[in-house]
Amino acid sequence: MKHLITFLVASLLVLSTANAQDENNPWAITVGVNAVDIYPTGGDLITQGEIFDEFFNASDHWNILPSVSKLTVGRYIGDGFSFSAAGSVNKIDKAGENPFDGSTVTVDDLSYYALDGTISYSLKNVLKTGWFDPSVGIGGGYTWLDEIGAGTLNGSLGINFWISENLAFSVQSTYKHVFEDYEASNYPPTHFQHSAGLTFAFGGKDTDGDGIYDKDDECPEVPGLEEFNGCPDTDGDGITDSKDECPDTAGLAEFNGCPDTDGDGVPDPKDDCPTVAGLASLNGCPDADGDGIKDSADGCPEEAGPEANNGCPYQDKDGDGVLDKDDNCPDVAGTVANNGCPEVTEEIQKTLNTYAAQVLFDSGKSTIKDQSTKVLNDIISILKEYPTAKFTVEGHTDSQGAAANNQRLSDSRANAVKNFLTNNGIDQFRLSAVGYGEDRPIASNKTRAGRAQNRRVEINLVK
Missing domain, CATH: 2.40.160.20 (Porin)
Structure with missing residues (x-):
């Protein structure tokens, strides 16, 4: 004892x-x-x-x-x-x-x-x-x-x-x-x-059945490996799943278990271009011309340019003194005042109406006569030189006959001209049509010559 x-x-x-x-x-x-x-x-x-x-x-x-x-x-x-x-x-x-x-x-x-x-x-x-x-x-x-x-x-x-x-x-x-x-x-x-x-x-309790007792198992409810104190490493990269930001894909310890496929120092989950080496500042995407815009979003990846111009250098293709980025008509020379687009002068306006006055119709109808095709094509050529300008096609008649009939006829003829122009290459949103009947004469309806002048089509610039 x-x-x-x-x-x-x-x-x-x-x-x-x-x-x-x-x-x-x-x-x-x-x-x-x-x-x-x-x-x-x-x-x-x-x-x-x-x-x-x-x-x-x-x-x-x-x-x-x-x-x-x-x-x-x-x-x-x-x-x-x-x-x-x-x-x-x-x-x-x-x-x-x-x-x-x-x-x-x-x-x-x-x-x-x-x-x-x-x-x-x-x-x-x-x-x-x-x-x-x-x-x-x-x-x-x-x-x-x-x-x-x-x-x-x-x-x-x-x-x-x-x-x-x-x-x-x-x-x-x-x-x-x-x-x-x-x-x-x-x-x-x-x-x-x-x-x-x-x-x-x-002995001991082994909840997850991995052969490691719960008291020694850092992950007691998930089967794991003895070398990781019972925690799993699904992708086998030597980093336990609980510490692995990419547990299903083998990766590197320096990237918390995530891979860096292109080797650019940006792990794949944070790399917008994971298969092409790039820059960390661009989330792993390349910038071949060094303008700070990743190649995939650069309109000119081999030529440096500002972001405002989609990565391309500023140009003035039409040589009108307005850079393409600010030019509403980059392929046609214009004026600075008109944002790079050509301006319709009074002389051009007169020329249009001179041509328009030559458009002929069948008597009492809105059908354009065949001999008017050439002058209409001339009008189309002029309109194409001013791609941003908008115009109104106006129809006019003399005072012969009922006013209501004259109004309908002027509308029909104005729309006939508009349709011809839009069907032949002029944007329909640039043109409108209106008929004034006998309300806007430019000469006296009391003489044959005056009435002939009043029966006309005009093409006027919308200002």
């Missing part, structure tokens, strides 16, 4: 990290010695004393086999409960105390064997302790004394002193109540069995 106490005190002094038999270390094996004490049980034998009487009188009452004499295997069930099975052997030579003179009653080395099962509850979590792990238990077993056996009902109190995560010094006292009459047929008497030993906890 002296050596046992010395070992216990030394163990307490070196305790550092501690754990217990729990879901992370569900299995435990305890190897140690046991002592059987028949005396302090309150039993019916005259050699037995009151319950707990001289409970620690090891020298007079304890039967101890000087070797490893007890083996216990336990399994954690959950919520603080464990089940254990134990086997023990001993030799009984102390059977209690003579009630008359207080001397120890000896017997002739009776053999002792016991098999016991116990359900115990750890109080470690209740007491909020780490290394100090007391428990209470209840169970039953079968004990043989010189080959005569009897069932027992057991109650136990034990303490594990956890020295490390997997190693504890354990002590336990178990009260074993025997229901048989010892004096009748030499059944084992009710007794206490004390034990002390070393407990080794092992």
Whole structure:
């Protein structure tokens, strides 16, 4: 007993990290010695004393086999409960105390064997302790004394002193109540069995089934690899998925697991041009002419130019002094005042109307006569020289006949001319048509010559 106490005190002094038999270390094996004490049980034998009487009188009452004499295997069930099975052997030579003179009653080395099962509850979590792990238990077993056996009902109190995560010094006292009459047929008497030993906890919970116990698994719910402490590396690039920004594609550590296919120093997820080496400032896209515009968005990738001109240098193709970027008519020389487009002068306006006056119609109809085709084509040529100018085709009549008929006829003739022009290359949105009937004469309707002048078509600039 002296050596046992010395070992216990030394163990307490070196305790550092501690754990217990729990879901992370569900299995435990305890190897140690046991002592059987028949005396302090309150039993019916005259050699037995009151319950707990001289409970620690090891020298007079304890039967101890000087070797490893007890083996216990336990399994954690959950919520603080464990089940254990134990086997023990001993030799009984102390059977209690003579009630008359207080001397120890000896017997002739009776053999002792016991098999016991116990359900115990750890109080470690209740007491909020780490290394100090007391428990209470209840169970039953079968004990043989010189080959005569009897069932027992057991109650136990034990303490594990956890020295490390997997190693504890354990002590336990178990009260074993025997229901048989010892004096009748030499059944084992009710007794206490004390034990002390070393407990080794092992095994563990492996939620994700990857062979790494949860207590050591940094990713306990996802199967992983031992070299990554249980975490997965799906793409096999040596970077765990939890730290890999591209877990499904092998990459480089410097880019947090993402690849850089074109080797331009911009990882693929941030590279707008991942297969062509480019510049970081352009999100990995190239800029061949160095104008700061990526080639894919550069209208002139081999020639530097401003972004405002789509990466192309400013030009003035028509040489009118207005840069193409500001020129509404970049292919036709114009004036600065008219945004690079040619202006319709009064002379041109007169020429248009001179030609328009030569357009002839069938009498009383809006059908254009064939001999007017040439003059209409001349008008088209002039209109094409002023691609942004808009014009109104006006129809006029003399005062002969009903005014309503004259109005309809002027409308029809104006639209006939407009349709001819639009059908031959002039944008319809540049032309409008209107008839004024007899309302805008330019000569007297009282003479034949005057009426001939009033029957006309004009093409006037919309200002």
